[in-house]
Amino acid sequence: ETGVTQTPRHLVMGMTNKKSLKCEQHLGHNAMYWYKQSAKKPLELMFVYNFKEQTENNSVPSRFSPECPNSSHLFLHLHTLQPEDSALYLCASSLTGSTNEKLFFGSGTQLSVL
Amino acid sequence: TQLLEQSPQFLSIQEGENLTVYCNSSSVFSSLQWYRQEPGEGPVLLVTVVTGGEVKKLKRLTFQFGDARKDSSLHITAAQPGDTGLYLCAGAGGGADGLTFGKGTHLIIQP
Numbered sequence: 001e002t003g004v005t006q007t008p009r010h011l012v013m014g015m016t017n018k019k020s021l022k023c024e025q026h027l028g029h030n031a032m033y034w035y036k037q038s039a040k041k042p043l044e045l046m047f048v049y050n051f052k053e054q055t056e057n058n059s060v061p062s063r064f065s066p067e068c069p070n071s072s073h074l075f076l077h078l079h080t081l082q083p084e085d086s087a088l089y090l091c092a093s094s095l096t097g098s099t100n101e102k103l104f105f106g107s108g109t110q111l112s113v114l
Numbered sequence: 115t116q117l118l119e120q121s122p123q124f125l126s127i128q129e130g131e132n133l134t135v136y137c138n139s140s141s142v143f144s145s146l147q148w149y150r151q152e153p154g155e156g157p158v159l160l161v162t163v164v165t166g167g168e169v170k171k172l173k174r175l176t177f178q179f180g181d182a183r184k185d186s187s188l189h190i191t192a193a194q195p196g197d198t199g200l201y202l203c204a205g206a207g208g209g210a211d212g213l214t215f216g217k218g219t220h221l222i223i224q225p
Contacts, residue, residue, distance in 0.1 A: 002158065042118070043157075043202070043215040056211060090156050099206040099213060100145045100164075105156030 003027040006091050006106035013081065014114050021076040021109045023091030029104070031097030032074040034066060037088040037108070049074060050097040081113045117141075118205055118216035126222040130192055135219040137203035138185040143214075144207035146179055146186045151200040151218070193223045 004025045013019050023032065034046040048056035049068040063085075065077040074091055088108045094101040119138045127133055137146070145164045149157035161170050163179035163186060170177045174197075176189040190197055200220050204213040 002156065004156070040217065042217050043204075045212050048212065092156070099211075100162070102147070102159045102162065103149075103157075103213070105158070107155050 002104045002106065004091060004093055004104050004106035006089075006109055008109055009107065010110045010112075012112045012114065013078070015081060015083070017081075018077070018079040020078065021089055021091075021111075023074040023076075023106055025072055025091075025093040025104070025106075027093060027104060029093040029095050030071050031094045031101075032068060032071070033092040033094075033103070034074070034076050035090040035092060035105075037090055043090070047076075048097065055097070078111075081111075083113050086111055086113045118203055118214055120201075120203060120216035120219050122219060123217070124220045124222075126224065127193060129194055129223055129225050132189070132191050133193055133221070134187055134189045135201055135221070136185065136187050137216055139205060139214075140184065141205070141214075142183050142207070143205035144183070146183075146206070147204045147213070148177055148186070148188055149202040149204065151202060152198075157200075157202055193221075195223045195225050197221060198223050 007022045031050045033048050036044045045058050046060045047066040052068050063080050067075040090108045091106045092103040121136050147162045148160045151157040161177045166181045166183045168179045174191045178187050200218045202218045204215045
């Protein structure tokens with residue numbers, strides 16, 4: 001148990017669906033992240049939020065829309081996804097957002113786009 | 115683009131054997147982290163190395179940061195089935211924002 005909870009654990013959606021991924025942490029951390037993990041690729045950083053403000057958007061397509069209502073919750077809204085978006089989506093948090101900090105990861109949402 | 119190359123990609127050995135996996139780059143990093151990820155779970159931090167030449171031990175795991183802070187190795191002594199997982203290295207600094215992750219080494223320890 002890392003203290004970071006992601007729901008759902010598994011999600012299957014069609015290309016025309018709209019869905020949301022949820023992440024919650026009660027570690028008192030101020031930075032939250034979305035990563036994408038695909039087979040045969042390194043973890044890709046998608047978005048960073050620090051004190052609820054988005055500080056990084058790594059050229060992610062607009063069909064992915066993050067939302068951070070407070071320091072404990074992070075959402076990733078999905079719409080009109082493509083099959084190549086199928087991957088494990090990992091949420092992480094860290095204390096202040098410093099690059100050298102330990103990241104606490106959730107268990108991920110395994111997404112399949114049909 | 116900052117790259118961390120991990121080798122080997124896959125390794126399957128018998129319980130009790132020793133092994134070393136590597137993490138190499140042409141970039142200099144201010145620190146390097148090693149994570150282990152088990153199936154169906156997110157990565158969990160094992161160690162952070164900061165100083166060139168630093169060696170850290172975590173029970174049967176020995177981590178080393180290269181003198182030039184461009185590479186790192188993880189040595190496991192007397193591997194056990196519980197060591198099975200995906201081992202990821204991640205470098206901080208190196209000219210990129212955030213951590214740069216390698217693709218990982220898939221390790222299977224057979225009983």
